[in-house]
Amino acid sequence: MSATWVIARLTVRELVRRRLVLALVLLTAVVIGLTGWGFARVPGLHDHGQPLTAGEARTVAAELLLLVMFMFSFVLALTCAFLAAPAIAQDLESGVALALLARPLRRAELLLGRWLGLVASAVVYTVLASTAELLVVALTTGYVPRQPLQAEAALCVEGVCLLTLVLGLSTRLATVTGAVVAVIAFGATWMGGVAGAFGQVFNNAPIRDVGTVTHLLLPTDGMWRAATFSLEPAVFASQAAQHAGAGAFQSASGPTVAYLAWVAAWLVVVLAAALWSFQRREA
Amino acid sequence: MAEAGAASPAVHTVQLAKRYGATVALAGLSMTVPRGEVFGFLGPNGAGKTTAVKLLLGLARPSRGEAMLLGAPVGDRQARRRVGYLPELFRYQGWLRAAEVLGLHCRLARLPRSGWGDAIRDALALVGLAERGQDRVQTFSKGMQQRLGLGVALLGRPALVFLDEPTSALDPVGRHDVRTIVSGLRDRGTTVFLNSHLLSEVEQICDRVAVVDHGRVVAEGRLQEMLAGDVVRVRCSDLRVEQLPELSRFGALTLRDGVLVAERLAQDLVPDLVASLVGLGARIHQVEPGRRSLEEHFLTLLRQP
Numbered sequence: 001m002s003a004t005w006v007i008a009r010l011t012v013r014e015l016v017r018r019r020l021v022l023a024l025v026l027l028t029a030v031v032i033g034l035t036g037w038g039f040a041r042v043p044g045l046h047d048h049g050q051p052l053t054a055g056e057a058r059t060v061a062a063e064l065l066l067l068v069m070f071m072f073s074f075v076l077a078l079t080c081a082f083l084a085a086p087a088i089a090q091d092l093e094s095g096v097a098l099a100l101l102a103r104p105l106r107r108a109e110l111l112l113g114r115w116l117g118l119v120a121s122a123v124v125y126t127v128l129a130s131t132a133e134l135l136v137v138a139l140t141t142g143y144v145p146r147q148p149l150q151a152e153a154a155l156c157v158e159g160v161c162l163l164t165l166v167l168g169l170s171t172r173l174a175t176v177t178g179a180v181v182a183v184i185a186f187g188a189t190w191m192g193g194v195a196g197a198f199g200q201v202f203n204n205a206p207i208r209d210v211g212t213v214t215h216l217l218l219p220t221d222g223m224w225r226a227a228t229f230s231l232e233p234a235v236f237a238s239q240a241a242q243h244a245g246a247g248a249f250q251s252a253s254g255p256t257v258a259y260l261a262w263v264a265a266w267l268v269v270v271l272a273a274a275l276w277s278f279q280r281r282e283a
Numbered sequence: 284m285a286e287a288g289a290a291s292p293a294v295h296t297v298q299l300a301k302r303y304g305a306t307v308a309l310a311g312l313s314m315t316v317p318r319g320e321v322f323g324f325l326g327p328n329g330a331g332k333t334t335a336v337k338l339l340l341g342l343a344r345p346s347r348g349e350a351m352l353l354g355a356p357v358g359d360r361q362a363r364r365r366v367g368y369l370p371e372l373f374r375y376q377g378w379l380r381a382a383e384v385l386g387l388h389c390r391l392a393r394l395p396r397s398g399w400g401d402a403i404r405d406a407l408a409l410v411g412l413a414e415r416g417q418d419r420v421q422t423f424s425k426g427m428q429q430r431l432g433l434g435v436a437l438l439g440r441p442a443l444v445f446l447d448e449p450t451s452a453l454d455p456v457g458r459h460d461v462r463t464i465v466s467g468l469r470d471r472g473t474t475v476f477l478n479s480h481l482l483s484e485v486e487q488i489c490d491r492v493a494v495v496d497h498g499r500v501v502a503e504g505r506l507q508e509m510l511a512g513d514v515v516r517v518r519c520s521d522l523r524v525e526q527l528p529e530l531s532r533f534g535a536l537t538l539r540d541g542v543l544v545a546e547r548l549a550q551d552l553v554p555d556l557v558a559s560l561v562g563l564g565a566r567i568h569q570v571e572p573g574r575r576s577l578e579e580h581f582l583t584l585l586r587q588p
Contacts, residue, residue, distance in 0.1 A: 003390075003391060006387070006390045006391060010376075010387065014376070014378065017378045094374045095370060095372035095373065095374040096374045096375065096376065098342060098368070098370040098372060098374075099368065099370060099373070099374075099375065099388070099432070099435060100391065101340075101341070101342055102340045102341075102342065102363070102366070102368040102370075102445075103363065103388065103391040103392050104360040104361075104363040104364050104391070104392065104393060105391050106360075280344075282337070282342065282343040282344065283337065283342040283343065
């Protein structure tokens with residue numbers, strides 16, 4: 001068994017034992033239950049005294065689903081930040097790293113093992129939570145997003161991007177500092193994305209470029225917008241396209257192949273930078 | 284197959300140095316630790332002992348100089364498979380059971396899988412934790428965690444073991460146990476690099492010592508040779524430090540806590556020394572000829588300009 005695999009397994013076991021993860025799983029289950037209760041009431045809503053048609057109900061469900069999934073996206077970001085921030089920093093601060101690194105273990109193996117364990121945990125959580133939510137919405141309202149798998153994949157990549165950044169910060173910053181920096185970066189990127197969308201609506205190039213640059217610097221909002229495009233009905237996307245832009249919860253188009261390639265390259269570069277930083281960090 | 288580099292020293296350093304910005308942690312450490320010996324690495328706080336250990340284990344990067352472990356450059360993974368380490372700051376995953384911590388290190392040390400069970404049982408038994416293998420580390424006292432750390436360091440019978448302050452958290456029984464374990468390691472040919480403040484402990488178990496101060500080795504050699512020479516301790520009262528120059532013909536004298544220590548004093552001069560002390564008005568309570576202690580030698584070395 002390779003050392004990377006040993007560390008990855010250790011990381012997953014460590015995460016599963018943390019109360020943060022237990023709280024996350026329980027609260028996610030509660031939220032899915034509560035939203036299911038709410039979505040179940042959508043088909044019975046009335047508009048000007050008239051019951052909603054099936055199409056109207058699905059439209060309302062789609063709007064609500066985007067809001068709920070944005071909450072999942074935000075929770076995922078926070079979770080990735082607070083789970084990845086101690087991954088290296090805590091080992092160095094506590095002294096656990098001394099005993100590990102004295103073994104014939106490359107620092108790359110330790111870092112990649114941590115990364116794999118975190119990625120696996122984030123992906124499993126994202127897929128299970130979003131699948132459960134999408135099933136609840138489909139069963140209660142009949143609304144099924146156009147591209148549910150792509151939406152889940154985009155959310156997973158969003159989480160992976162953030163935890164990769166946090167893991168890199170963890171090689172240099174203390175646990176809390178790394179997590180706070182990551183959350184601020186996530187929030188700023190989301191704001192940048194919203195600003196870019198408004199720049200597009202008002203055809204203001206500098207403001208539009210803010211969105212483009214933030215999507216390039218940290219692809220979390222870019223991937224959130226990829227998820228919204230996959231989750232929203234086609235009519236939302238065409239509305240967004242007609243208005244030459246989108247708000248915080250709509251996307252006019254999906255991610256381009258070039259952007260997806262950029263995200264892949266971004267992940268490789270940030271992971272390599274994390275490794276470079278860790279190689280030079282003294283235990 | 285013969286062990287690679289078996290004829291080489293366990294540890295060999297040449298001008299190994301480490302700077303942290305303007306601070307010199309290690310100024311140029313040159314020393315050799317032969318195989319199969321218990322080597323005491325001594326020095327005052329901040330002398331660079333832990334820095335040296337971290338450099339030797341590849342946990343920190345030297346600013347200059349070079350070091351070899353078991354005949355291979357520091358960082359060589361094959362060599363590190365045969366090295367054990369108990370850090371001064373010993374911390375292990377509190378949520379794991381003691382046996383699981385050892386299992387993790389069996390994997391990381393790349394020990395043959397078939398031997399993991401025996402290695403874990405042996406390590407737990409050796410450090411007195413045979414009954415606590417299934418308990419979580421977070422329930423252990425600090426002393427028990429240090430015992431576990433010693434077990435981790437000794438997994439798989441390494442050829443070289445670094446023990447950084449291995450008894451700092453242990454009670455007298457634990458310290459005795461560690462001395463016994465270290466003696467056992469020497470008997471089976473393991474080299475032990477012992478970093479300790481407890482000079483009496485070092486004196487009891489080390490074959491060879493190096494004293495490091497301000498990042499440099501100020502003395503190195505076999506303990507027996509280093510402490511050779513006659514020493515006379517005179518417990519006395521009514522003697523002041525200012526009177527010592529009047530006794531200069533008896534060589535280097537130190538007066539501390541009512542004990543006058545005369546180093547390298549020929550035994551036939553002892554009556555003369557006592558007579559001179561009485562002549563100065565001192566009252567003699569006890570005269571004890573004997574060997575210099577490591578502590579006396581250590582303090583003498585560090586007080587030299």
